[in-house]
Amino acid sequence: MTAALLSIDRLSGGFxxxxxxxxxxxxxxxxxxxPGQLTAVVGETGSGKSLTALSVLGIQPPAFRRTGGRILFGGRDLLSLDxxxxxxxxxxxxxxxxxDARAAMNPVFTVGRQMADVFRLHHGGSARHAMDRAIEALGRVRIPEPERRARQYPHEFSGGMAQRAMIALAALICQPSLLILDEPTTGLDVTIQADIMTLIVELCRDQGLTACLITHDLGVVAETCDAxxxxxxxxVVETGSTEQIFTAPAEPYTRRLLAASQLGEPV
Ligand SMILES: Nc1ncnc2c1ncn2[C@@H]1O[C@H](COP(=O)(O)OP(=O)(O)O)[C@@H](O)[C@H]1O
Ligand SMILES: [Mg+2]
Incomplete structure (x- = not known):
């Protein structure tokens, strides 16, 4: 049995x-x-998907109180860290x-500068080297003219381009072992949602990242996720491999969710 990279263990809490x-x-x-898997977290709005993910990073809203549970990462309980x-x-x-990537960026610095600063924070090196890595990362998420784009401010980016830059920052500049994506395409033009989702999956596979994808798009989940x-x-109503969940869901709630999205076996 492979050990989990991250284990959320009976996390409970409220406001x-x-x-x-x-x-x-x-x-x-x-x-x-x-490790190395792309795990989808699905369920209707308000089911606790985001709060769970934010708790992993210790960035849950201040009024949230944990009443029990652990989040194990590399053998350590993240909830016990200072x-x-x-x-x-x-x-x-x-x-x-x-x-909303644009809202997450700092409006007063260029996109390239923000990425370069994060690169230096994690990996050190010269400002020039960090900016080169930022430009390279923008190119890898298929932003045209990355050198020119790096000199622009967040408000000069479209929603889709900003989301690409955010993905470049989180996956390529930070080089994490675990990437969490909380509805990364919600709010974007439907015509570009699929492109961004494809990009995310490609990057995760290329980098061998472990990823947690919170999404409403069960079509994408069926095609791309492992679990x-x-x-x-x-x-948590049910967990399983993507194949299990889509072909033989055990729980009535899962069957209703699939039926509502017109995927999976009819109920
Ligand atoms: N800052 C907050 N204050 C009070 N309740 C909140 C706050 N954030 C989320 N909630 C409540 O917590 C529940 C779970 O929210 P959330 O994790 O954001 O759901 P999801 O991401 O699955 O849509 C919801 O009922 C929501 O109303
Ligand atoms: Mg949410």
């Missing part, structure tokens, strides 16, 4: 209410990310791509 009580949101969420130890993991070992985690109402 602190005005009355001082905790309204539960995550209920003993457990799933494993196996802020300094967590900073050495975030970005360098585990990086994340969010939905699937189905979440509903703060719980």
């Amino acid at each position: 602190l209410g005005a009355d001082g009580g905790i309204a539960p949101v995550l209920d003993a969420v457990s799933y494993d990310l196996m 802020a300094a130890a967590m900073r050495t993991i975030r970005g360098a070992r585990i990086s994340i791509v969010f939905q 699937v985690v189905v979440m509903h109402a703060g719980r």
